[in-house]
Structure formats: structure tokens, C-alpha cells
Amino acid sequence: MSVPRYWREIPRRYRLIGSKCTNCGRTYFPPRNVCRECGSKRMEEVKLSERGKVITWAVIYDPPRGFEKYVPYIIAIVELDDGTRIMTQITDCEPDEIRIGTRVYAVFRKIREEGESGIIYYGYKFKPLQ
Amino acid sequence: MTKEAGIIGYGAYIPMYRIKASEIGKIWGNHNGHLPVMEKAVAGIDEDLVTISVEAAKYAIRRAKIDPKEIGAVYIGTESKPYAVKPSGTIVAEAIGATPLVVTADFEFACKAGTEAFQACIDHVLSGRIKYAMAIGADTAQGRPGDQLEYTAASGGAAFIFTKKSDKTLAYCEGAVSFVTDTPDFWRRAHEHYPMHAERFTGEPAYFHHIISSVKTLMENMGLRPSDFKYAVFHQPNAKFPVKVAKKLGFTMDQIKPGLLSPEIGNCYAGSSLVGFAATLDVANPGDRILLASYGSGAGSDAFSFVVQDIILEKRNPIPSVRSLIKVRRYIDYSIYVKFRGKIRA
Amino acid sequence: MRKVAVIAIGYTKIKEHWNLSIRDLFTEAAITALNEAAIDRVDALYVGNMASGYCQHQEHLGALMADYMGLKSPPAVKIEAADASGGMALREGFQAVASGLHDFVVVGGVEKMSDVLTSDVTYAIAMGADQEYEAFIGATFAALSAMVKRIYQHKYHVSDELIATLPVHCHEMASKNPYAQYPFKITVEQVLSSPFVAEPLRLLECSSPGDGAAILILCPLEKARNFTDTPVEIAGVGAATDTIALYQRDDLTTFKAIIEAANMAYKMARVEPGEVDVAEIHDSFSITGIISLEDLGFFEKGEAAKAIYEGEVAPGGKIAVNTFGGLKARGHPAGATGIYQAVEIVKQLRGEAGKNQVDGAEIGLTQNVGGVGGTAIVHIFRRLR
Numbered sequence: 001m002s003v004p005r006y007w008r009e010i011p012r013r014y015r016l017i018g019s020k021c022t023n024c025g026r027t028y029f030p031p032r033n034v035c036r037e038c039g040s041k042r043m044e045e046v047k048l049s050e051r052g053k054v055i056t057w058a059v060i061y062d063p064p065r066g067f068e069k070y071v072p073y074i075i076a077i078v079e080l081d082d083g084t085r086i087m088t089q090i091t092d093c094e095p096d097e098i099r100i101g102t103r104v105y106a107v108f109r110k111i112r113e114e115g116e117s118g119i120i121y122y123g124y125k126f127k128p129l130q
Numbered sequence: 131m132t133k134e135a136g137i138i139g140y141g142a143y144i145p146m147y148r149i150k151a152s153e154i155g156k157i158w159g160n161h162n163g164h165l166p167v168m169e170k171a172v173a174g175i176d177e178d179l180v181t182i183s184v185e186a187a188k189y190a191i192r193r194a195k196i197d198p199k200e201i202g203a204v205y206i207g208t209e210s211k212p213y214a215v216k217p218s219g220t221i222v223a224e225a226i227g228a229t230p231l232v233v234t235a236d237f238e239f240a241c242k243a244g245t246e247a248f249q250a251c252i253d254h255v256l257s258g259r260i261k262y263a264m265a266i267g268a269d270t271a272q273g274r275p276g277d278q279l280e281y282t283a284a285s286g287g288a289a290f291i292f293t294k295k296s297d298k299t300l301a302y303c304e305g306a307v308s309f310v311t312d313t314p315d316f317w318r319r320a321h322e323h324y325p326m327h328a329e330r331f332t333g334e335p336a337y338f339h340h341i342i343s344s345v346k347t348l349m350e351n352m353g354l355r356p357s358d359f360k361y362a363v364f365h366q367p368n369a370k371f372p373v374k375v376a377k378k379l380g381f382t383m384d385q386i387k388p389g390l391l392s393p394e395i396g397n398c399y400a401g402s403s404l405v406g407f408a409a410t411l412d413v414a415n416p417g418d419r420i421l422l423a424s425y426g427s428g429a430g431s432d433a434f435s436f437v438v439q440d441i442i443l444e445k446r447n448p449i450p451s452v453r454s455l456i457k458v459r460r461y462i463d464y465s466i467y468v469k470f471r472g473k474i475r476a
Numbered sequence: 477m478r479k480v481a482v483i484a485i486g487y488t489k490i491k492e493h494w495n496l497s498i499r500d501l502f503t504e505a506a507i508t509a510l511n512e513a514a515i516d517r518v519d520a521l522y523v524g525n526m527a528s529g530y531c532q533h534q535e536h537l538g539a540l541m542a543d544y545m546g547l548k549s550p551p552a553v554k555i556e557a558a559d560a561s562g563g564m565a566l567r568e569g570f571q572a573v574a575s576g577l578h579d580f581v582v583v584g585g586v587e588k589m590s591d592v593l594t595s596d597v598t599y600a601i602a603m604g605a606d607q608e609y610e611a612f613i614g615a616t617f618a619a620l621s622a623m624v625k626r627i628y629q630h631k632y633h634v635s636d637e638l639i640a641t642l643p644v645h646c647h648e649m650a651s652k653n654p655y656a657q658y659p660f661k662i663t664v665e666q667v668l669s670s671p672f673v674a675e676p677l678r679l680l681e682c683s684s685p686g687d688g689a690a691i692l693i694l695c696p697l698e699k700a701r702n703f704t705d706t707p708v709e710i711a712g713v714g715a716a717t718d719t720i721a722l723y724q725r726d727d728l729t730t731f732k733a734i735i736e737a738a739n740m741a742y743k744m745a746r747v748e749p750g751e752v753d754v755a756e757i758h759d760s761f762s763i764t765g766i767i768s769l770e771d772l773g774f775f776e777k778g779e780a781a782k783a784i785y786e787g788e789v790a791p792g793g794k795i796a797v798n799t800f801g802g803l804k805a806r807g808h809p810a811g812a813t814g815i816y817q818a819v820e821i822v823k824q825l826r827g828e829a830g831k832n833q834v835d836g837a838e839i840g841l842t843q844n845v846g847g848v849g850g851t852a853i854v855h856i857f858r859r860l861r
Contacts, residue, residue: 009608014225028724030609036719056630056728058622059675060614064602065595067614069469070175075619075674077723087610087723091176092146092460095675100630108184108225109176111613120212122180122221123613130458 001114006121013123016050016106018084019043027084050106052080052126059095066112078104078126091125103129135252135292136299136439138196138262141189142288142408142452143182144395147172148459149467151281157464158276166281166368170396172462173270173285175470179210180218182401183266184225186289190264191226193449194291198227201291202260204234205250207243207400208287209318210270211236222266233260240316241365242426243267243400244288249432251292252303263292267424269399274324275473282368284396288404288452300442301411301420303434305352309344310430317427327427336429337367341375344431345423352435356380359435360418363406365425366392381421388413395456400426409452416440477574479697481707481860484513485819487690490657490807492590496687498532499544502586505689506545509582513693513703519578521545521552524565524585525811527600528554531592541584558604559760561585562814563715563844563853566692570710570855573694585816586689587809597685601810604847606721618682618761619674620722620848625763626676628729632778634766636676640667641784642765643681643804648790650801652831657686657807667762681762686807690815692822697860706826711839712747712856714740720850731764731849734771738843738854742773745839745856749773752795752856753837754824756817758845759802768843769797772854791834799824799832814844818855825859 011017012030019031023040029048034041057076060067067073074090076098090098091109104126111121149172151165173182183206191198204223211218219234233254237246244267251263268287273280295302315336318325328336341364349355356362362381364372369392376386389406398405403424410420418438425431468474486509488501496504502523510518523537534540538552555565562585569583589597602611605620628634644664650656662680670679700707716736719725725732742748749772757772759765769780774795775788783789789797800806800820803813821840823829829837840857 005608009612010224014221015227036724056623056627058619058626058677059672060616060619061671061675062598062616062618062673064611064614064616065599070614072675073614075613075615075623077623077728085723087613087615087721089176089613092174100627107181108188109174109181110178111176120178120180121612122225125176125613 016048018048020046029084029086048084049081052078054102055079089125092127134295134302135255136295136302137290138293138299139190139194139291140408141186142405143185144171144286144456145173145177146458146460147462154281167396168393170284171286178212179208179270180221182287183222183268186287187226189449190289190291193445201228201262201264203254203263205247205265207237207247207267208269240426240428241399242424244404245424245432255292255294265290267400267404269401271399282397284398286398286405287401288408300445301436301438303436305435307344307348307433313429315427337425340429340431341423341425344433348433359421361410362386362421363389363410364423365403367397369393412451414438480570480573480694480710481697481700482692482822483695483700483703484509484693485822487819488688489655490686490688493687498588501689502541503544505691509691509693515580518547518550518580518582520550520572520581522565522568522583523554524561526561530600557851558846559810560844560846560851560853561811569694581694584691585812587811588687589685590687618677621761621764622674622677631729634781638781639762640664642762646798646802646804649799649832650805656801656805658805683760683803683808686809688809688812690812690819707860708822708825709858709860711858712741712745715853717851718849722848731771733849733852737852738772741854741856752839752841754796754834755841756820757843759804796834817842821857
């Protein structure tokens with residue numbers, strides 16, 4: 001993956017920065033320029049909630065390139081406490097430990113590496129609250 | 131004008147995976163049944179030095195209740211940098227929101243790299259140039275398969291935020307000594323994957339000599355005796371060494387117990403004494419004096435005397451204590467362990 | 477707007493065509509169609525394709541195919557909308573003729589996935605998802621659809637066995653069609669014992685990539701009978717988009733883009749869902765096919781799987797679905813699928829569909845989707861007497 005493409009998304013991925021429509025209040029991740037709900041272009045950056053609940057999930061056994069060593073891993077749609085939805089991996093969790101509604105919180109993890117000599121991609125994952 | 135630096139926030143992070151030393155012993159034919167620790171913490175396959183540092187740093191910031199933008203320095207002390215060239219500090223600083231006006235660097239001095247960072251942070255804040263300075267000691271240490279050190283090389287770390295002593299700081303540093311000589315007891319050459327060590331030489335001339343020297347010098351300088359301290363935390367490469375050095379110096383088991391975690395989590399190298407220090411702060415009371423003595427191969431020891439302040443009692447909740455964090459664990463076998471640690475190459 | 481008819485078709489079997497390049501595949505199908513139509517000029521060419529850049533390192537397919545088809549110099553362009561590329565290319569061709577701009581238009585779809593490794597194919601297909609916020613974290617289309625399956629089952633209490641009836645049905649249809657990639661039957665037991673690709677989706681619930689090309693030739697309806705005795709009218713077209721990322725949708729058990737596209741097409745064709753005799757739907761996965769049947773208005777929400785089980789989608793049932801085998805058994809050369817769907821409907825309405833012919837089929841529908849509902853395109857076809 002290109003370095004500029006990864007670098008550009010760093011602040012939002014590292015710190016869960018989304019955008020909020022100053023007109024209707026809807027929040028988005030990642031940030032956007034135009035609100036899908038009301039069409040307003042007056043969006044402001046917001047730090048999103050770091051806790052949420054699982055809406056649905058899948059366990060990947062057939063990975064895309066670059067993710068082979070992580071199989072099996074869990075992908076989920078999480079609804080954050082502030083209402084924003086996000087797609088994320090669920091880590092430190094066995095496939096049979098997760099349910100619709102499981103409470104989770106954000107952690108900073110490695111997403112993958114570009115082989116032995118490329119850069120390392122970091123980002124958010126979520127793990128179940130103890 | 132205060133001449134002392136204080137800690138306004140601290141946090142530790144230990145990965146949840148554990149491998150029992152007996153499991154390692156099973157694979158490598160452990161001869162005499164002696165296991166240097168019970169079990170050790172293993173970084174998950176998506177964890178590394180950077181991710182561990184970020185988690186510890188975030189706890190520290192929450193405890194400190196400061197705006198991360200006001201952190202003017204982020205130093206990571208480690209020997210498990212994921213990049214040989216590219217600072218881990220920039221990734222951590224970005225993740226915690228301290229960028230862009232921050233000085234950052236990665237420190238290396240084996241297991242005392244974390245306390246190296248302490249030394250720099252203390253001077254940063256006392257000079258008046260930087261308001262908050264964060265020191266992190268963390269590692270995802272690797273032991274050569276089958277080697278003695280494989281039983282103990284573990285993952286974990288802790289972060290400490292320094293600032294000028296005030297009633298907002300939970301402990302202040304009243305003295306520090308660094309005792310360093312060129313002693314090659316343990317090393318890793320640039321393109322090697324695993325370290326080498328000089329076996330029994332790592333004991334007396336290395337670990338014991340440097341810690342005993344730094345601590346004795348500190349106590350002499352400050353006119354203190356072991357009984358003046360409520361607690362003492364030593365670098366913990368295994369379960370025996372810290373107990374032995376405490377005894378040699380005249381400290382009791384009660385003094386070192388709260389900070390002695392290596393039997394349960396192994397040796398997280400640059401994080402080792404710092405995690406022990408964090409666990410001690412978790413139970414210390416205002417007025418308690420704590421000795422912190424690290425040891426880094428190569429070799430050297432940093433000794434500090436900290437005094438706990440009143441506000442520590444307010445700073446406990448809701449950040450989980452180190453002991454409560456390490457209670458959450460999942461055991462893995464040797465095959466998963468070598469996969470997680472990248473010891474098998476595809 | 478003029479009325480538009482399909483006057484000729486051409487297509488290849490779907491398989492790993494090791495000996496045919498992407499231009500060979502396309503031109504082979506195109507020549508079949510051109511021979512059938514016997515037109516003396518082509519005014520425009522639209523080539524639906526998703527991944528030629530990644531798989532063949534070849535873009536500019538419009539000019540390439542026009543060149544190798546031996547056409548003089550028509551305007552030509554590649555149309556891309558993930559795996560709705562074929563359907564969207566057809567829509568472009570339709571617009572060109574309906575607007576009066578062009579008379580004779582060739583619309584095709586082609587995909588050649590066997591040129592790269594399987595892991596590369598998965599990677600290329602995932603380019604239809606949100607790269608930075610879905611693919612970046614390791615999601616695959618199977619995983620996205622698996623998440624939809626889980627929440628659909630949670631809401632509508634439909635069992636794995638019932639959902640498995642769709643791939644079983646598609647294979648039943650394909651077993652009578654030698655041009656399908658997998659012309660053999662499978663059972664529900666086989667589906668449920670196949671390994672998980674992304675739990676809860678199993679291998680035999682997922683369509684597979686393949687190589688193939690399919691072509692339609694369009695012209696104004698008023699001229700169609702000069703070229704064929706069995707012109708088929710494109711009576712309605714509807715298309716819509718939704719958020720590219722699945723997690724940004726409001727309801728994960730329905731695809732708004734499909735509903736909107738279908739409504740647009742039904743309105744234009746003046747047809748009710750109940751009047752459709754035969755449909756080619758986008759069963760990229762068992763669950764997406766089932767939701768498609770509901771979102772197209774053929775069955776109530778939560779009821780499609782049961783209807784399949786009860787034989788409602790076989791020829792003779794309420795509506796014959798995927799008589800060419802669907803994406804699952806016909807194969808899914810991503811950018812070509814939309815045209816293969818149209819080819820089957822045209823054959824059905826001409827009475828040339830072979831063993832799976834629906835007697836007296838008059839109204840047919842194709843539904844082609846990009847990604848997990850990011851784009852949806854529906855065409856409605858009508859037999860002309």
C-alpha cells in the first residue's frame with residue numbers, strides 16, 4: 001500500500017477522529033465533508049467514543065493477502081456509545097466468546113506489516129470489556 | 131522554585147497471553163526441574179512495543195487528567211523496537227495526541243532504558259522548558275528457543291508522566307544516581323534476531339555489582355538506610371535475583387513484595403522495574419518512600435528515591451491496578467507462542 | 477426516448493480459460509453476436525469490467541476491444557461499478573440508443589481472473605469495498621456478507637438449512653447448462669458441511685470467480701425486426717447507489733439501492749413484481765441472493781428462503797430464478813455477470829433457454845449489484861410478439 005495513503009489516515013485511525021454535522025448532529029467515521037443525512041457542509045472534527053457494542057460479526061478463515069498469519073480473526077460492526085458505527089477487528093477474543101451486544105472498547109494494535117521490510121500499519125481494534 | 135520532579139500520572143500494560151515455564155520446559159527437556167519463573171506474559175500477534183507503550187501511556191494520561199497536547203516529551207526505552215531505524219516514539223506520540231510540538235526519541239540501554247528515560251524527563255521538567263515529560267519503559271523481549279532466557283523473556287511496559295513537584299503530583303523524586311561501566315554481560319549484534327549472554331557472568335559482576343553500587347551510592351548521598359524505605363523495587367530478570375539483591379542490600383521481603391511481579395509475568399526488560407514500580411504505587415500511601423533500582427546489561431543501574439504524596443489516594447480509581455490487569459490472562463501452548471512471537475518463519 | 481431492443485447475444489462458457497487472453501475472450505463472444513446480428517456498423521461500444529487493471533495491468537478496454545473486434549473507430553469506453561460493471565455497461569448502451577444518439581450499440585462484459593493467484597483475486601474484488609475502512613482492517617466480501625447473514629438470521633430467525641436452498645437451487649439449474657462453470661447438483665448437506673470461508677458463510681454459499689465474456693447488441697426497437705425475428709425489448713431500467721461501506725448503512729438486512737433501482741425499473745416498464753416470469757438475480761452469496769429476492773419485491777422480508785424451499789423459484793413456480801445457474805453455479809466473472817444475466821433473460825424470452833425454459837415467459841428481470849449493495853442496477857425485459 002502506498003505510504004502517503006496510509007499516512008493521511010493516521011490521525012483518524014490512531015485517535016478515532018470522526019466528524020459531526022453541526023446542523024443535524026449526526027456523527028461519521030471516517031470524517032466527511034458533507035452530511036449524508038441533511039446535506040450540510042458544516043462538519044466539525046470530533047473525537048469519537050472509545051466504547052461500544054457489537055452489532056454483528058464474522059470470523060474470517062479465508063483471508064485477503066497480508067492477513068494470513070492472523071487467521072482466524074473476527075471482523076465486526078460496532079456501534080459506539082455516541083451512535084457512530086465503525087467496522088473493526090475484535091482482538092483478544094475467541095470466536096465463541098462474542099455475541100450480538102457484547103460490550104467492547106478501543107485498543108491500539110498492529111493491523112498488519114508490509115512483509116519483512118515494508119512499513120507497519122497500526123490502527124484501532126476493539127476488545128471485549130472484562 | 132521546586133527542585134524536585136514529580137509523577138502526575140502512571141500506567142502499565144501487560145498483554146493477556148501467558149505461557150507457563152513448565153510448558154517451555156516440556157519442549158526443551160528442562161533438566162533439573164528448576165524454573166526461573168512460573169509463567170510469562172506474551173505479546174499477542176497484533177501487539178508490539180509500540181502498541182504496549184500506547185496502552186500504558188493512555189492509562190497514565192487518564193490518571194494524570196492532563197491534555198495530551200501539553201506533553202512536551204515522549205521517550206520510549208526499549209530493546210524491541212519494531213523498526214531499527216524510525217522512532218517508535220513518533221507513533222506513540224501521534225497515537226496519544228501529543229504531536230506535533232513534542233520532543234521524542236527511543237532510548238536503548240537494555241533493561242534500564244525505561245529509567246534512562248526517567249533521567250531525561252526529570253531534567254526536562256526541572257529546567258522549566260517542558261511542562262510534562264513522559265517516560266515509557268516497555269519490551270516484547272525475545273529469548274533464543276531452548277536458551278535459559280526463553281523462560282523469562284516477556285512483554286509488558288509502563289509509562290510515567292513527570293512534571294514539577296506540586297500538590298497535583300502523586301510522588302516526587304528526591305534523588306537519583308546512575309552507575310554505569312562497560313560490562314558486556316548480555317548483547318545483541320545489529321542483524322541478529324536473538325541476544326547472547328555470558329551466563330553466570332550476568333550475575334555477580336553485572337546485575338548485583340551495578341545495583342548494589344547505585345543503591346549504596348544513592349543511600350550514602352542522601353543519608354538514608356534501607357529501613358527508611360517503605361518499599362523497594364528492583365529489576366526482575368527472574369524470581370530469584372531481586373530477592374537476593376534485596377537481601378544483600380538489607381531490604382526485607384515485605385518491602386519488595388508489592389513490586390515483585392516477575393514470577394507471574396516474567397521479565398519485560400525495560401518495562402520490568404517500571405511495572406514493579408507502578409504496582410507498588412498502586413498500594414503505597416502518602417509519605418511512603420520507595421526505592422527504584424533498575425539494571426541494564428552493558429551495564430548500568432539507575433537508582434531513585436521517590437516519596438509518595440497525598441493525592442495518590444484520589445488517583446487510584448478508575449484506572450485498573452497492575453495486579454488487577456495481570457489477573458486477566460489466557461494460557462497458550464508452545465505452538466501458539468512460537469507463532470505469536472514469529473519464531474517460525476514461513 | 478426511443479424504445480430499445482436486444483437483437484443479438486454472444487457469450488463464452490465460464491471457466492479458467494488458460495489459453496484465452498482478455499481480448500481473445502471478449503472478441504470470441506463479440507464475433508458470435510455480430511454474426512447473429514449481421515449489422516453493418518457499430519456506433520458505440522461499452523465494455524463492463526472490474527479488475528483488468530489489477531489482473532491484466534490493462535486499462536483502456538474500450539479502445540482495445542473495438543480494435544480487436546475489427547471495428548472501424550466507434551466511441552468506446554470501459555464501465556466500472558465493481559461487480560455491477562456489466563449491468564451498468566448495459567445501462568450506458570441503453571441510454572445511448574434510447575436518447576437517439578446512436579443506433580447500433582455493442583454492450584459487453586468481460587473478466588479474466590485466472591491470470592492472477594486466488595489471493596490476488598480476493599484482493600482485487602475487495603477493491604469494490606471501502607479500501608481504507610473495510611479492506612484495510614482485513615475485511616473480505618465474504619466477511620461483509622457473512623455479517624449480513626448473521627444479523628438477518630438474528631432478526632428473521634431463518635435457519636442455515638433454509639438459506640442453503642438458494643445455492644442448491646442454482647446448481648440444480650446449472651446442471652442443465654453446459655456453459656455454466658459448475659454444471660452439477662449439490663445438496664443442502666454438502667453446503668452445510670463445506671468449510672467456513674467467513675463464519676457464518678460456508679464455501680458452497682459463496683460464488684466463485686471465473687473467466688468469461690458476454691455480449692448484447694442493441695438497436696432501436698423500430699429497426700429491430702430487420703435483424704432478428706425475436707427482438708426483446710428493454711422495457712425498464714433502474715439504478716441506485718448506497719454508502720460504499722456496509723457499516724454506514726441504516727439497516728443491514730436490506731439493500732436500499734436494490735429497492736430503489738427495482739422501483740425505478742418497475743415504474744418505467746409499468747410492471748409489478750408479481751408479473752415477472754423469470755429473473756436473474758445477484759447471488760454473490762446465499763444471503764445476498766435471498767435478500768435480493770425480497771428487496772426486488774418477489775417475497776416478503778424474511779420469507780424468501782422458505783419460498784425457495786417450497787419450490788417457488790423453480791421453472792413452474794411463482795418466478796423462475798437463475799435458470800442459468802446464478803453467480804454461484806454459472807460462475808461470477810465480476811464485470812461480465814451483468815451481461816450474462818441479460819443473455820439468459822433474452823434467451824428465456826425468445827424461447828431458447830433449453831432444459832430450463834420457462835413456458836411462455838414474457839417479462840424478465842436482471843438484477844446486478846456492486847459490492848455489498850453499493851450499486852444496484854435492474855433491467856426489465858419484455859418479449860415482443
